[in-house]
Amino acid sequence: MFSAVVFIACSDGDDDPEGPNTTPDSGITASDDAGPSTDAGETDAGIASGDAGNADSGVGGVDAGVQVANTAFLRIAHVASTAGRVDVYLDDEATPRVSVDAFAGTDYVLAPAGQRTIRVAESGQPSSSAVVTATVALAENSSMSVALYDDEAQPTALILSDVAPTASSTQATWNVVHVASEVGPVTLTRIGPSTNVPIVEGVRLNESATVAVDASAVKVGIDVDQDAEVDVLFSVPEFSPASAVNVYVAVETPASDAALSAHLDDGTLLRVPACRALPQSSVVPLASTMTSTSRIAEFNITTSLAEIGFGDGSAGDGDGLYDVNDPSVQLGGDVDVFPREEQFVVGEIAYVADEATGCGIETLGIETLDLMDLWNDTGAVTDISSAGLDLWFFGAPLSLTFGALDESDTVTFTDGALSSIDLQVEMVLTIDYTFAGNPTTYTGELRIEGNRVSLLMDDTQLEVPTALGIQPLSRMVFALTGQVDAVNP
Ligand SMILES: [Ca+2]
Ligand SMILES: [Ca+2]
Ligand SMILES: [Ca+2]
Ligand SMILES: [Ca+2]
Numbered sequence: 001m002f003s004a005v006v007f008i009a010c011s012d013g014d015d016d017p018e019g020p021n022t023t024p025d026s027g028i029t030a031s032d033d034a035g036p037s038t039d040a041g042e043t044d045a046g047i048a049s050g051d052a053g054n055a056d057s058g059v060g061g062v063d064a065g066v067q068v069a070n071t072a073f074l075r076i077a078h079v080a081s082t083a084g085r086v087d088v089y090l091d092d093e094a095t096p097r098v099s100v101d102a103f104a105g106t107d108y109v110l111a112p113a114g115q116r117t118i119r120v121a122e123s124g125q126p127s128s129s130a131v132v133t134a135t136v137a138l139a140e141n142s143s144m145s146v147a148l149y150d151d152e153a154q155p156t157a158l159i160l161s162d163v164a165p166t167a168s169s170t171q172a173t174w175n176v177v178h179v180a181s182e183v184g185p186v187t188l189t190r191i192g193p194s195t196n197v198p199i200v201e202g203v204r205l206n207e208s209a210t211v212a213v214d215a216s217a218v219k220v221g222i223d224v225d226q227d228a229e230v231d232v233l234f235s236v237p238e239f240s241p242a243s244a245v246n247v248y249v250a251v252e253t254p255a256s257d258a259a260l261s262a263h264l265d266d267g268t269l270l271r272v273p274a275c276r277a278l279p280q281s282s283v284v285p286l287a288s289t290m291t292s293t294s295r296i297a298e299f300n301i302t303t304s305l306a307e308i309g310f311g312d313g314s315a316g317d318g319d320g321l322y323d324v325n326d327p328s329v330q331l332g333g334d335v336d337v338f339p340r341e342e343q344f345v346v347g348e349i350a351y352v353a354d355e356a357t358g359c360g361i362e363t364l365g366i367e368t369l370d371l372m373d374l375w376n377d378t379g380a381v382t383d384i385s386s387a388g389l390d391l392w393f394f395g396a397p398l399s400l401t402f403g404a405l406d407e408s409d410t411v412t413f414t415d416g417a418l419s420s421i422d423l424q425v426e427m428v429l430t431i432d433y434t435f436a437g438n439p440t441t442y443t444g445e446l447r448i449e450g451n452r453v454s455l456l457m458d459d460t461q462l463e464v465p466t467a468l469g470i471q472p473l474s475r476m477v478f479a480l481t482g483q484v485d486a487v488n489p
Helices: 028-033 040-044 048-055 386-392
Strands: 072-080 087-092 098-100 109-112 116-124 132-138 143-151 152-162 171-179 186-191 197-203 207-215 217-223 234-238 244-250 261-264 270-271 281-283 288-290 295-298 304-307 320-324 326-335 349-351 363-371 398-402 412-416 417-431 439-451 453-465 467-485
Touching: 072 087, 072 098, 072 261, 109 116, 116 143, 116 152, 132 143, 132 152, 132 244, 143 171, 143 244, 152 171, 197 207, 197 234, 234 261, 234 270, 304 326, 320 386, 326 386, 349 412, 363 417, 386 398, 417 453, 417 467, 439 467
Parallel strands: 072 143, 171 244
Antiparallel strands: 072 109, 087 098, 087 116, 116 132, 143 152, 171 207, 186 197, 186 217, 217 234, 244 261, 261 270, 281 349, 288 467, 295 304, 295 467, 304 320, 320 326, 349 363, 363 412, 398 417, 412 417, 417 439, 439 453, 453 467
């Protein structure tokens, strides 16, 4: 259903209030006739003393519905990007009733019922410098909102009657208000999870429509050009059940896509940013910044340790080999185990984004994992050097391999930005110390949690065959950790 808007203010700075004769049908005018109490005594009584507490914060406002004779309730929603903080004056009062920042709202303040003039001036300016002037007929006990919005780069006011919430344990009442100047009728649709459901259809500029919507967080699409295709998506958070919320569809200057702001019943104005499109590419580079204490160690056959921070950090520096029992002692010559030092390239993952909207929290399966930059045996430079491991392990046939992905390996986007990678695959180091087909395998894992990457192994093998005979044991440790640069947790 549609509720008519009361009055659109002039934005020309004209102090002469224009009559509310542009109102198509308000239901307010009639009430106004019954509430003629505009005499000075009532205007002042009990009102002035209450404003100071409300003036700056919007907290400490009054609850609409608490009936005070000859009084109405008024609040401000400021979604005009062309105005900063403003003072809002009533009639000829020298002190502003309330002050409010751009993209903020106020709780209700009391105002005397009757025909009132509202003047909006830049913060600190007198009412005579008002940039917006509007008249409003305040019926006794009515609850009204003054919405400041941009109209052709000028702040303008729309005054509307607030709706009462419907009692519901699961739904909130949305009053969708179109204040996006130069935008035609808008249609709001609830997106998914399984089907899309219209919320309001064809709401025109300066009109509003009231509807009950699930109070839980919902994805909302707005069609701004009447082609039945959603143009902008929003992730609207949970509202309190049985609350009434003014949902403003506005545009900011310079022109942006439609923006949503929700004026909650506690006076808070909640900005709901538009969702971002996911990157065109569904490939995420795993380039990671590793900690300098990341290390690989073998405790028994080679008793050797290599650590990224060892050496002078220059290209080709020796990260090993040091005595695993006394790292101050270098065993033999320099071995460059980590040619890229802390700046690992690792590889990349790819995901399928077909169903993603870039709105809210979305988790997508990882389809492929490519770790060719972490280690490979082609002779190319990799994060862990194949040549370095060969030098370390006697030139024995050696490989570092990784297991397959499964359905629990995912990427998570929060409003279209990569916020987490959750990935775990097996990591196996195979070394044939006999050069004759008797491989020893050590097992660990590659794990990414959020933005933290780790290569972890602590595996002890017994009776290890080597070219010099059976060794009783070999303990292999990988302890490499870092952060994946592409993830913003
Ligand atoms: Ca469209
Ligand atoms: Ca180093
Ligand atoms: Ca190095
Ligand atoms: Ca896995």
